[in-house]
Amino acid sequence: MDFRPNEHQAMLRESAQRFLRDEYGFDRRRGHLRESADGMWRKIADLGWTGAALPEEAGGLGGSAVELSILMEEMGRALYVGPFLSSTVCAAILQAVGGRRAGGLLATVASGERRLALAHGEPGGRGFLDEASSTAREAAGAWRITGRKRLAYDVVSADLLVVTAAGPGGQMMFLVDPSAAGLVRRDYRTLDNGHASDLELDTAEAELLAGPAETARALDAGLYAAFIALGAEALGVADAALRHTQDYVAVRKQFGRALTDFQVIQHRIADMFVEIEQLRAALLDALSREAVVSDERRRAAMALKILAGQVAAEVAGQGLHLHGGMGMTDEMPISHYYRRARVIEAQFGNSDYFLGDYAKGLR
């Protein structure tokens, strides 16, 4: 065992830190949030991030989940908002589906040329493990989907949608053009400044991507990639929240003393660190299982998701509290870390939801 990054991984982290510091500092970020994601996206694609975690034969740079986790941790630190996570999840799905069509698409996702978004959740659903109840029917050689999709991230900037629906043999996967006839959508912002959409599909034209067995495999791969990504992002969010908080309490004076002089403040900071260390370890646990698709891999990924959501929300929440009244303001980064942390906990299904599934597999 050796958890030290290799030379390439160390360089990737360094370049990500430099790029995000220069292009996506907290003040510049405000501007980015108002603009379309396209400008940043082109730069990210040029840096090779869209293919960093994909094998060379898929059009990527030969990396793995470790590269993904490095990028996401740094993006978490920088509070990056954009379609990177959606693109990553769809890439993992396409990779698992395999074959000519998915492979061709994957190469364009790896290069950043095309952006895909996943529309899987539905109104009333609780999370990623729920089965789609939208329906897909084939008639005269064409598939059509009818149903509703909820909280589909980054549809607003996507060229193509991956949509799940109940087909004749079970849950299946389709490709849908975001401007297809019969698709009505409502775009909105999320608590953390992200972009999501609700979709209504009424016999919208669709292209079959995967049958039931491949769909199950693809969703498993998507879940793994999503949770590695979110776990690493949560780590970046929590660690940055801790550092911002430390900086703040070091300069803030009350009762004639710096807040850091109070032991109760010191110990809160220490507790934040302890939780972050746990999260870092859970990420290693999940990363270690990348190679073997198994129930154990899924459980490690869920364990990471559960811990990531709780740790990030707890740490950023403590940080917000320690900022006092200033923590409540939009002006302070900590309030943004807290919002992102809070959304990570709920994204694709909250800790309670996944703990239920995790607990079923307890032996």
Added chain:
Amino acid sequence: MEFSLSPEEASFREEVRAFLRERLPKDIARRFGRGYHPPKEDLKRWQVILHEKGWSAPHWPVEWGGPGWSPTQQFIFDDECALADAPPPSPFGLRLVGPVLYTFGSPEQKAAYLPKILSGETFWCQGFSEPGSGSDLASLQTRAERDGDNYVVNGRKIWTTEAHFADMMFCLARTEKSERQQDGISFLLLDMKDPGVTVRPIPTLDSGHTVNEVFLDDVRVPVVDLVGEAGRGWSYAKFLLDNERTFNSFVHRSKRDFRRMMDIARDATAGGAPLLEDEAFRRRAARVEIDLRALEWAVLRMLSGDVPDPAAAASALKLKGSTIQHAILDLAATAMGQDMIPLYPDSENDDGGNLPFWTPEEAPGLMAQYLYRRAGTIYAGTSEVQRSIIYKQLSRR
């Protein structure tokens, strides 16, 4: 990054497992598995068996009789031992004073003491804490005055684990007056058979006898049993406390305890079904398991050396490890339900009163362990001391 065990490490695990299956005496494993503190005879017998195999000091350098294992191998060894209910060797010789002696000791001290620690011939205890000096250890009052070729030691030590069967004590005593209270402390090795040593048991909440108070009245320690330089004892003590960074995560024991807790929950019934099928209970257990598996990777991470802040990380492991240990034993007590209430005496130690008519298989020893492990957040630096260490480290970065 490389996450998997090498083929050599994987086969090493098999080798350890086979050795334990063959050589770990069943009665020792049974007694330890119940959760009572192991008797000296068990510790000794097991240490002798390990020594024959050359495995009695996994973390010692080869030069001093260690097997030359990598940190991962040591982890695997500890893991397998815990799963097999092998009692961990008494830490005071092997884990604590041993490394101090081979690092700072004189050639005579090394020759006199190290082989007997390896072989299990000599048991040690730690004379650090005093009635007035717990977390603030450097305030200790025990004095050692030079008298010819001896130091004459006077003072009181407390919470001295295994002092009632130890042959030797390593002890901190003040040899000089000094400005800084950390200065002027010396690290001495004293013979527990010296007539000035009196050991008084301290009965603890688990109804067991593990810790003691030790009175030192004019105990004579030959000057040759001073470790390193006089007055520099604090730095050796710090070395000792820092030496085992992952030792206090309790991860191997907690993994074993988690299995035991699951067994209890499987055997217990709630509403006509095994408690383990109760969703609320499963969720609680699942949440603790998630923390436990993260703890294990945190320990592996520490062993792999990829830790920017080792001192803070070590304290984090101790804090989290002790909390998880409590959480697992709390689950076990919950699973036991009202059956946790009776005082189940150690049936192999017939002075503890009656066993109830009805005694669930896993009940004896469970609550003794539960109660004794409350000390996890107290000894080796309380949780508050760990938090202060962490903050101090973080404030430097």
